[in-house]
Amino acid sequence: MNRKTALELGLKTYTSGTDCKHGHKSPERYTSTGSCVQRHREIYSPRGYQRAKQAKTARAVQTVVLSFATGSLLAVALLVLWRAAQ
Known part of the structure; x- marks a missing residue:
């Protein structure tokens, strides 16, 4: 159908x-x-939402780390801010 x-x-x-x-x-x-x-x-289950949020954060951190490896100054600043927020 x-x-x-x-x-x-x-x-x-x-x-x-x-x-x-x-x-x-x-x-x-x-x-x-x-x-x-x-x-x-x-x-939309409570546990599933938490898992999706953690995966999104992990992808963001991975992107920053990858940018840092290529020498991006913005990536360094974002990494510092992320670590300070934790």
Whole structure:
């Protein structure tokens, strides 16, 4: 069933038949947004939100460290500010 049909029938979820772009094997999606049900549950659960926030911080630090390795003065300043905030 496609999203348009599910909207017409007033369903909350529908089965798309394809995997989520984030690697989830569940083809179930929300009709209102088209987003993956499993992905939504992971992100918006208290533990999932915390994990996503930590991953985002880790990626930011990795970017700063990489810039620092290439000699960017801005990266050095950001790294100093990040360490001071901890």
